[in-house]
Amino acid sequence: MAYTEEELKKELETKEYEYGFYTDIESDTLPKGLNEDIVIAISKKKEEPEWMTEWRLEAFRAWKEMEEPEWANVTYEKPDFQNISYYSAPNKKPKYNSLDEVDPELLETFKKLGISVDEQKKLAGVAVDIVMDSVSVATTFKKTLAEKGIIFCSISEAIQEHPELVKKYLGTVVPKKDNFYAALNSAVFSDGSFCYIPKGVRCPMELSTYFRINQAGTGQFERTLVIAEEGSYVSYLEGCTAPMRDENQLHAAVVELIALDNAEIKYSTVQNWYPGNNEGKGGVFNFVTKRGLCEKNAKISWTQVETGSAVTWKYPSCVLKGDNSIGEFYSIAVTNNFQQADTGTKMIHLGKNTKSTIISKGISAGQSQNSYRGLVQVNSRAENARNFSQCDSLLMGNRCGAHTFPYIEAKNKTAQIEHEATTSKIGEDQIFYCNQRGIDTEKAIALIVNGFSKEVLNKLPMEFAVEAQKLLEISLEGSVG
Amino acid sequence: MLEIKNLHASVEDKEILKGINLKVNAGEVHAIMGPNGSGKSTLAEVIAGQEEFEVGEGNILLEGEDLEELSPEERAHKGVFLSFQYPVEIPGVSVTNFMKTAINESRKAQGLEDMPASEMLKKIREKSEMLEIDRKFLSRSLNEGFSGGEKKRNEIFQMAMMEPKLAILDETDSGLDIDALRIVANGVNKLRSKDNAIIVITHYQRLLEYIIPDFVHVLYNGKIVKSGTKELALELEEKGYDWLKEEAAV
Numbered sequence: 001m002a003y004t005e006e007e008l009k010k011e012l013e014t015k016e017y018e019y020g021f022y023t024d025i026e027s028d029t030l031p032k033g034l035n036e037d038i039v040i041a042i043s044k045k046k047e048e049p050e051w052m053t054e055w056r057l058e059a060f061r062a063w064k065e066m067e068e069p070e071w072a073n074v075t076y077e078k079p080d081f082q083n084i085s086y087y088s089a090p091n092k093k094p095k096y097n098s099l100d101e102v103d104p105e106l107l108e109t110f111k112k113l114g115i116s117v118d119e120q121k122k123l124a125g126v127a128v129d130i131v132m133d134s135v136s137v138a139t140t141f142k143k144t145l146a147e148k149g150i151i152f153c154s155i156s157e158a159i160q161e162h163p164e165l166v167k168k169y170l171g172t173v174v175p176k177k178d179n180f181y182a183a184l185n186s187a188v189f190s191d192g193s194f195c196y197i198p199k200g201v202r203c204p205m206e207l208s209t210y211f212r213i214n215q216a217g218t219g220q221f222e223r224t225l226v227i228a229e230e231g232s233y234v235s236y237l238e239g240c241t242a243p244m245r246d247e248n249q250l251h252a253a254v255v256e257l258i259a260l261d262n263a264e265i266k267y268s269t270v271q272n273w274y275p276g277n278n279e280g281k282g283g284v285f286n287f288v289t290k291r292g293l294c295e296k297n298a299k300i301s302w303t304q305v306e307t308g309s310a311v312t313w314k315y316p317s318c319v320l321k322g323d324n325s326i327g328e329f330y331s332i333a334v335t336n337n338f339q340q341a342d343t344g345t346k347m348i349h350l351g352k353n354t355k356s357t358i359i360s361k362g363i364s365a366g367q368s369q370n371s372y373r374g375l376v377q378v379n380s381r382a383e384n385a386r387n388f389s390q391c392d393s394l395l396m397g398n399r400c401g402a403h404t405f406p407y408i409e410a411k412n413k414t415a416q417i418e419h420e421a422t423t424s425k426i427g428e429d430q431i432f433y434c435n436q437r438g439i440d441t442e443k444a445i446a447l448i449v450n451g452f453s454k455e456v457l458n459k460l461p462m463e464f465a466v467e468a469q470k471l472l473e474i475s476l477e478g479s480v481g
Numbered sequence: 482m483l484e485i486k487n488l489h490a491s492v493e494d495k496e497i498l499k500g501i502n503l504k505v506n507a508g509e510v511h512a513i514m515g516p517n518g519s520g521k522s523t524l525a526e527v528i529a530g531q532e533e534f535e536v537g538e539g540n541i542l543l544e545g546e547d548l549e550e551l552s553p554e555e556r557a558h559k560g561v562f563l564s565f566q567y568p569v570e571i572p573g574v575s576v577t578n579f580m581k582t583a584i585n586e587s588r589k590a591q592g593l594e595d596m597p598a599s600e601m602l603k604k605i606r607e608k609s610e611m612l613e614i615d616r617k618f619l620s621r622s623l624n625e626g627f628s629g630g631e632k633k634r635n636e637i638f639q640m641a642m643m644e645p646k647l648a649i650l651d652e653t654d655s656g657l658d659i660d661a662l663r664i665v666a667n668g669v670n671k672l673r674s675k676d677n678a679i680i681v682i683t684h685y686q687r688l689l690e691y692i693i694p695d696f697v698h699v700l701y702n703g704k705i706v707k708s709g710t711k712e713l714a715l716e717l718e719e720k721g722y723d724w725l726k727e728e729a730a731v
Binding site for chain 1 (some may be wrong): 529530531532533550553554556560561562563565566569570571572573574578579582583584586587590622623639644
């Protein structure tokens with residue numbers, strides 16, 4: 001997409017975060033370890049109906065028999081699953097009384113991202129006194145959504161208020177026995193979000209704005225379910241550009257998207273969990289299962305910017321079940337220092353005339369390892385399926401690694417599958433050119449990286465794209481020189 | 482504006498500049514000519530601060546300030562501009578975006594706020610019209626897929642945008658057809674003022690018919706072997722460099 005004057009104008013405007021609201025949940029923590037009693041206790045704490053408890057228990061029993069996968073191109077010390085507390089509601093009490101008590105490095109990053117002071121406080125866990133504004137904003141949103149019949153709430157609330165929908169769709173795209181982490185999530189998921197767009201409704205706003213801050217408390221096993229009824233449309237934003245410091249080392253989320261006939265779901269993620277320090281100590285393990293199901297003429301588009309976590313294991317996928325359905329995956333994965341990312345997608349073509357596009361941009365710096373892993377599968381009945389994949393890697397320095405693992409399985413000879421891959425390094429002549437124009441090396445790299453990632457950044461909703469650009473800059477700071 | 486005293490520079494122990502002396506006053510245009518491999522481009526890059534070269538003896542002073550300790554970007558902030566002989570490609574970064582970044586980085590270094598978008602757009606419009614650049618061109622990725630002529634025109638566009646004190650044009654004429662050459666030269670002439678100085682590096686007299694220099698220097702084997710007025714360029718055109726080589730060898 002060409003860079004227009006209009007975009008320039010927009011970009012030059014400074015964007016303020018919108019306020020969110022904060023849900024108070026009573027704080028308490030279950031003892032460490034995992035067994036059936038714990039699963040039942042979690043379900044009870046959330047006052048879930050019996051069918052839900054039973055569902056969790058089934059998942060738990062399956063998980064017990066499963067083994068942690070080892071095929072990914074990452075090495076890490078496996079978590080001790082019996083040494084984790086599986087239910088810890090967000091603490092109501094603020095961690096700090098004022099911003100002065102917060103790690104100055106974290107504040108510096110907030111500043112660079114242009115995050116408002118109020119939001120800085122919320123993200124860092126500082127007591128916030130301004131509530132009125134945010135509540136009213138949230139209320140306005142809720143009202144607008146309700147008028148259209150859109151349901152947007154926490155998954156816990158949905159289990160209480162809309163059990164028929166949850167029962168019908170939960171686990172239909174990512175079955176509870178799908179994989180080790182998905183099974184674990186199914187057994188113990190703490191909270192997450194639920195979104196339902198009725199038939200023919202176009203959701204009038206990006207679903208994120210008030211949700212974003214609230215999300216700080218969703219805990220380590222997040223569960224998201226998005227249902228777009230026939231002919232509906234929704235754009236959903238997950239995550240936050242602000243660095244998320246979290247004491248929970250293991251994160252295993254599950255996201256399920258269901259796009260019924262002629263529906264479209266656009267799902268954008270910016271992930272910036274704590275990656276560990278520059279010596280590779282600490283950091284979050286992010287093992288996520290994301291999958292969407294497309295019925296006839298439906299479209300699901302995943303866009304992700306992954307800059308955080310010590311270890312990332314994540315493959316947002318599309319099951320193109322309906323004829324003429326479309327799946328898209330646009331990804332930027334940045335690894336620096338000792339980060340490891342094994343990420344990509346799966347496009348499963350089942351229906352006729354199904355199309356998928358994969359654009360993956362991997363940027364590796366420091367001593368990090370960045371892998372793209374993607375599967376394009378064309379079923380025997382999927383006549384005229386098409387896929388285009390492009391995997392570009394950008395390397396900075398001599399100690400990092402970029403890897404590409406494309407898997408292609410075509411069982412129908414009408415399939416058209418294209419795969420392109422490039423690997424490049426940032427050249428010293430490019431840096432000098434920028435330097436000569438007054439752009440220092442750090443900024444030059446940011447510029448080159450942003451250019452490299454442009455195709456994907458352009459897929460993000462505007463407000464997210466600007467933040468994501470800044471995030472790329474920050475993630476690669478100190479990676480040269 | 483610029484004063485170079487006994488400048489020596491080498492790369493990988495090979496000395497390329499062997500004692501350059503040059504004084505360029507504000508308002509002047511100097512041409513540096515010379516055969517291939519005489520050190521013209523090296524001189525340009527050393528002034529711009531390319532770290533690949535080891536500067537031994539000598540100094541480069543810009544408005545009396547020694548540039549030695551300054552990084553390339555700091556020199557740029559002080560008003561040094563180099564129009565590259567071989568401009569590099571930066572995929573995905575539009576000309577507009579690149580210029581916006583460059584200008585705002587320089588402004589930041591001078592303690593100024595970012596240039597307001599409206600002013601930026603006005604400037605872009607003005608300068609692109611001056612150089613007869615199609616607006617669509619400005620949204621293309623920097624130098625990616627540009628023809629030789631487009632790259633050079635783009636360099637001069639950047640010069641116009643950045644309004645440097647000292648501009649060094651390294652073989653800006655190479656790759657230009659006669660029409661493009663005229664447009665670029667006209668652009669450069671419009672940018673000439675009593676407050677800035679321009680150094681034009683070229684092989685050929687052709688460019689100097691359009692950008693008329695106040696002084697012409699011949700660089701040979703890392704030294705300025707002859708200086709004169711614009712007539713020297715004509716003489717070179719006629720006689721070639723060999724007579725100077727012989728003179729230098731004496």
